[in-house]
Amino acid sequence: MTDSNPLYQHTVFIHPNMLSRFSRLFQQGVLVQATVGCSVHAFLCHQIGIRPDYLENRIQTIFLDGKAIDAPEQSVIANGSTLALSAAMPGLVGATFRKGGKYATLRAGITDTSSKIGMHEETGCVTVRLFNFMAAEIGPLILKLGIIVTGRDILNAISDLESTENAFRIDAHPASSKSPVGTLNPHDNILLILSPE
Amino acid sequence: MDKILRIDVGVSGGPSFQTDSLASYAGLGGRAMTSAIVAKEVPPLCHPLGEDNKLVIAPGILSGSVAAMSGRLSVGCKSPLTGGIKEANAGGQAAQVLARLGYAAIVLEGKPADDTLYKVLINKDGVKIIPANDLKMLGNYDLIDKMKAEYGDKVACISIGPAGEMKMAAASVAITDMEMRPTRHAGRGGVGAVMGSKNIKIIVLDDAGMAMRSPANVEKFKEANKNFVQGLKKHPVTGQGLPTYGTNVLTNVINEAGGFPTFNFKQGRFDGAAKIGGEAQAELEISRGANPTHGCHKGCVIRCSGTYHDKDGHYLTKQPEYETVWAHGANCAIEDLDTIAMLDRLDDDYGLDTIEMGATIGVAMEAGIAKFGDAEAAINLVKEVGKGTTLGRILGNGAGITGKVFGVERVPVVKNQAMPAYDPRAVQGMGVTYATTTQGADHTAGYAVTANILGVGGSVNALKPEGQVDLSRNLQIATAAIDATGMCLFIAFAILDQPDTFQSLVDMVGAFTGKETTADDVTALGKQILTWERDFNARAGFTNKDDRLPEYFKKEKLAPHNVVFEVSDDELDQVYNW
Numbered sequence A: 001m002t003d004s005n006p007l008y009q010h011t012v013f014i015h016p017n018m019l020s021r022f023s024r025l026f027q028q029g030v031l032v033q034a035t036v037g038c039s040v041h042a043f044l045c046h047q048i049g050i051r052p053d054y055l056e057n058r059i060q061t062i063f064l065d066g067k068a069i070d071a072p073e074q075s076v077i078a079n080g081s082t083l084a085l086s087a088a089m090p091g092l093v094g095a096t097f098r099k100g101g102k103y104a105t106l107r108a109g110i111t112d113t114s115s116k117i118g119m120h121e122e123t124g125c126v127t128v129r130l131f132n133f134m135a136a137e138i139g140p141l142i143l144k145l146g147i148i149v150t151g152r153d154i155l156n157a158i159s160d161l162e163s164t165e166n167a168f169r170i171d172a173h174p175a176s177s178k179s180p181v182g183t184l185n186p187h188d189n190i191l192l193i194l195s196p197e
Numbered sequence B: 001m002d003k004i005l006r007i008d009v010g011v012s013g014g015p016s017f018q019t020d021s022l023a024s025y026a027g028l029g030g031r032a033m034t035s036a037i038v039a040k041e042v043p044p045l046c047h048p049l050g051e052d053n054k055l056v057i058a059p060g061i062l063s064g065s066v067a068a069m070s071g072r073l074s075v076g077c078k079s080p081l082t083g084g085i086k087e088a089n090a091g092g093q094a095a096q097v098l099a100r101l102g103y104a105a106i107v108l109e110g111k112p113a114d115d116t117l118y119k120v121l122i123n124k125d126g127v128k129i130i131p132a133n134d135l136k137m138l139g140n141y142d143l144i145d146k147m148k149a150e151y152g153d154k155v156a157c158i159s160i161g162p163a164g165e166m167k168m169a170a171a172s173v174a175i176t177d178m179e180m181r182p183t184r185h186a187g188r189g190g191v192g193a194v195m196g197s198k199n200i201k202i203i204v205l206d207d208a209g210m211a212m213r214s215p216a217n218v219e220k221f222k223e224a225n226k227n228f229v230q231g232l233k234k235h236p237v238t239g240q241g242l243p244t245y246g247t248n249v250l251t252n253v254i255n256e257a258g259g260f261p262t263f264n265f266k267q268g269r270f271d272g273a274a275k276i277g278g279e280a281q282a283e284l285e286i287s288r289g290a291n292p293t294h295g296c297h298k299g300c301v302i303r304c305s306g307t308y309h310d311k312d313g314h315y316l317t318k319q320p321e322y323e324t325v326w327a328h329g330a331n332c333a334i335e336d337l338d339t340i341a342m343l344d345r346l347d348d349d350y351g352l353d354t355i356e357m358g359a360t361i362g363v364a365m366e367a368g369i370a371k372f373g374d375a376e377a378a379i380n381l382v383k384e385v386g387k388g389t390t391l392g393r394i395l396g397n398g399a400g401i402t403g404k405v406f407g408v409e410r411v412p413v414v415k416n417q418a419m420p421a422y423d424p425r426a427v428q429g430m431g432v433t434y435a436t437t438t439q440g441a442d443h444t445a446g447y448a449v450t451a452n453i454l455g456v457g458g459s460v461n462a463l464k465p466e467g468q469v470d471l472s473r474n475l476q477i478a479t480a481a482i483d484a485t486g487m488c489l490f491i492a493f494a495i496l497d498q499p500d501t502f503q504s505l506v507d508m509v510g511a512f513t514g515k516e517t518t519a520d521d522v523t524a525l526g527k528q529i530l531t532w533e534r535d536f537n538a539r540a541g542f543t544n545k546d547d548r549l550p551e552y553f554k555k556e557k558l559a560p561h562n563v564v565f566e567v568s569d570d571e572l573d574q575v576y577n578w
Ligand code: SF4
Pocket: B069, B091, B092, B294, B295, B296, B297, B300, B301, B302, B303, B304, B305, B488, B489, B490
């Protein structure tokens, strides 16, 4: 064990050109250690670093624990929450899930209306899912903070890669014959983080 | 487009045809044309496979012109699946070619004198009806290969596979795409069975030597079309989301919302969703040399249809649509894209509605005929349908019949037609449309999200529960109107968000017809279509008791949100109250 954080056993740094290999993980959901008890808006803009105009215009649909939300400033992320983001979706149903959309009433039964304002901020974990264009556009920002995945997730993503040299660094070491990324324990939790270019 | 081709298959000595003027049908196109003819000429109590039913095939008002997106073809009749009126529509090349040949509709009528199968050839020189018993029980792919060898690859075809010949209630009518593959289907309601009951296997359309249809006001039309295309291209859904991922981009999102019916509508989330979603599908297609961005007809600028290659990089089928991925995937707990693509290919080849078949296999799995998640068993069940075995004939007649035969209570149908890929307990407004549309459970019936721009039926208070009923009504009206133009419904996203794009569409219709057109005219047309359809259904014996979801949607809670369908019967009865 090389890190003292109880949530993961190793840190793996990946080269930015490996990013697209992890987009499936973003669709399934990745764990992010963050300050919780804040609004969705604060989480996305202040912690992840998303521009407010991007949140306003590009992110059209937000689900918090599977419920569509209309006001990111008011919905509060709790420890263990799942947050899913999507660009504009086709179809009537796509339109109904848009935040504050004209058709929000069509999904009234599954809209998040609970008010958790007043919860206190603390460190916790959030599962983030990024659909469609969000994986490529927001994924790098989240990877800068680091995501917690399993060794198996990484092994699956690189299974067809001939060489991992220069693509990864494990803990302090470059991925070499001494610490090949292929030898990660599938059951270990790993903090996957983007290395600076 | 100034004539109607009527083919009477009941004449002794073989089918004969005549060409009629439009008379009272002048100015109608697409769904307006098919529903007008069916409502006026088909006795509502007739047997759907009998002498008095008619199959009406109509291009849209703008089809055959250079108007972008105008290649949808409507197919209408009394449905063998629902027993009510039916309009199913599809893309592909046929609408454009038929319109350029000058036909506003083809009507197949009468009862065949014997079991001879026919093909119909329509070109600039006229119409030929030719005996074609050599085509009997051919799948659509082999059938189209034969036509290609005979007529070249520039023609467009409208055909049925074995399912249509066997008059199955899930049988579709296939339309060839730009590569002359039978991939676009008027799928719903068993329209293929009605074509089969007329013993017409295929209609080959050849527009060589015919000109594009020209608008009344060329300059105004050009300008409006240009603005319309620009509007589609700049919108994130029509300019980016659909071309990149196709309709299957919805899988992950609807799954996240808990509205993705899984295990035959038992739960609203599928663990394997990310494996079959549009993101994974597009990635796989590109890695195999296929193309996720592809138009189903010339003039489509959105290009949401793609191609799907097998593991060896050979063409297998079109890119499966969201509805297909759900029906053959999550609904049957199958999480393998290659299996889903194979099922799509088989459905297209036999000529079957993918939604009805996926829902039917889900019911069969619930009955224990196969295990949920068993990909091989699902493929074998569809093959049974293609072969026409006893089991196959039960399955090929849809989820309702299958549920009855095997004693299953959880059968997701309205008016006997299977529900598409949105659970009405999670998206209650969709449930209102499923319940009340004239068509049987149908997601496209209330698809055109244009209502607020049109101002149809006044403004809606979205915060009141009854807003769901108001919205559903308005959406159904707007959709019916778009279905009449021949425009693909996917334009709806751009015209919802961009009033100038909507205005371009209205301008384009006006410039083409030479008649001043307003949003009120569009609304009136949509209401007229629904009135014809509703009236037909009433005369066929439908009452408000048929405008209901199956009981279990009100009783069985849907995980993960544990919701039931809560819109009351009284509220449902208000939809047609205008
Ligand atoms: S958007 Fe898709 S369905 Fe519509 S016409 Fe284009 S390819 Fe066909």
